[in-house]
Amino acid sequence: MIVPKLLLALFSSVAVLLTGCGNSGYREKGLAWAHDGIPFTPLDPKTFKPLDDNFARDAKSGYYMGTSVLNSDGPTFEALSDHEARDRNSVYYCDTYRKAQEYWAFKRLNIFRIPSAEPATYKVLTHGYARDADHVFYEGLPFEVRSVATFEPLNRRFARDEKRAYFEKVEIAGSDGATFAMVSDTDLEYARDKNAAYHARTETTEPNRPKLIVKTLRGASVASLRTLGRGYASDGKHVWYRGEPMNDAEASSFVVEQSSTVSEDAHDRLGAWQGGRRKLAN
Numbered sequence: 001m002i003v004p005k006l007l008l009a010l011f012s013s014v015a016v017l018l019t020g021c022g023n024s025g026y027r028e029k030g031l032a033w034a035h036d037g038i039p040f041t042p043l044d045p046k047t048f049k050p051l052d053d054n055f056a057r058d059a060k061s062g063y064y065m066g067t068s069v070l071n072s073d074g075p076t077f078e079a080l081s082d083h084e085a086r087d088r089n090s091v092y093y094c095d096t097y098r099k100a101q102e103y104w105a106f107k108r109l110n111i112f113r114i115p116s117a118e119p120a121t122y123k124v125l126t127h128g129y130a131r132d133a134d135h136v137f138y139e140g141l142p143f144e145v146r147s148v149a150t151f152e153p154l155n156r157r158f159a160r161d162e163k164r165a166y167f168e169k170v171e172i173a174g175s176d177g178a179t180f181a182m183v184s185d186t187d188l189e190y191a192r193d194k195n196a197a198y199h200a201r202t203e204t205t206e207p208n209r210p211k212l213i214v215k216t217l218r219g220a221s222v223a224s225l226r227t228l229g230r231g232y233a234s235d236g237k238h239v240w241y242r243g244e245p246m247n248d249a250e251a252s253s254f255v256v257e258q259s260s261t262v263s264e265d266a267h268d269r270l271g272a273w274q275g276g277r278r279k280l281a282n
Contacts, residue, residue: 025065026050035066043068054094055079062087064094064111071113081124084114084140091117091132093140114140129153143169146177154181155188157200165193167200168212187227189242197225199233199243215243228256230265231276241276248278 027034031045035054042048044058055077056063062077062085063069069077073087085092091114096107114122114137121133129151130137136145145151146163153159157168158180165172165180172180176193183190183197191198197217202210217225221235228234231242232254239249253269264272264279272279 025053026056033066038066040066044074047074051077051079051085052082054082055085062092064092065096065109067109067111069094069111080122084122084124084130086117086119086122088119090114091119091122095139112140114142116142125151125153127153127156129159138169144171146171150177154191157188158182158191165191167214168202168210170212172198172200172214174216183225183233184227187229187233189231190225190227190233192222192225194222196220197222197235199240201242213243217243218245228254228266229258230256232256232266241273244276246273246276249273 025036027037033040033042033045033048042056042058042063043060047059048056049058050056054065056066057074057077059074061068061074062072064085069085069092071090072092073089076088077085078087079085080091083093083095085094092111093114094109094111097110098107116135117137118132118134122130123132124130128139131148131151134148135142136148136151137143145161145166147161150162151159152161159166160177160180162178164177165175174196175198176195179194180191181193182188183192189199189201191200197220198214199217200212200214202212204210217233217240219238220240221237224235225233226235233240234251234254237251239246239251239254250268250270254266255268256266257264264274266273271281
């Protein structure tokens with residue numbers, strides 16, 4: 001029958017395409033190569049070898065998305081993450097960006113040698129962080145911490161070491177790093193340690209100048225604090241909205257609305273709330 005034969009041919013073609021794709025963004029045709037469909041010529045085509053979707057190497061250089069990494073050592077070049085690679089001499093951070101004035105039509109590469117990074121001890125952590133024997137890095141840029149050896153990220157915004165906690169790479173004054181943790185896995189603005197509870201956020205009132213705001217929740221029962229959603233938190237006696245105390249809220253009856261179709265986001269026995277403010281009755 002013609003139809004089964006056509007289907008068999010179609011499935012065979014798809015199987016060939018999938019086999020050819022593998023797990024890499026690189027494609028080979030003879031001694032010619034392409035990355036995501038964009039052709040390029042390796043410095044040494046005979047020894048060129050993809051390492052993962054983005055990184056590759058040959059006898060002369062390392063590569064990111066088909067572009068030679070300047071001054072890299074090809075024979076010792078290795079991929080560490082989606083964005084990081086190293087050779088015997090240096091560690092590199094590689095990413096892409098687009099310019100608004102180009103209407104996002106062109107993807108440009110940003111490739112740089114990570115300052116001060118020691119290749120032999122460089123270790124990729126999680127959420128964009130890394131460290132070597134003497135420094136901690138976020139997306140390839142170093143920043144100061146109290147204890148490099150004990151540094152660990154909690155998520156992209158919060159991290160800690162044995163001495164202090166950090167929000168957006170800035171030390172949280174007076175925090176206890178050894179006991180610092182998020183209050184919730186879903187609300188990433190509230191955190192606590194053995195001594196205090198915190199709310200942290202970023203304000204962008206001025207373009208390209210984000211302002212970090214970290215507040216201590218005065219009078220909070222650290223052990224009892226829980227997040228309620230939509231910016232609210234309570235310890236059973238007090239309620240806060242994005243770190244601001246809601247002195248008129250009745251904590252024992254305070255409930256956050258989970259539906260976005262209602263005109264208020266929370267209520268207690270005395271009435272409704274919206275954005276941390278009591279809604280006045282009409």
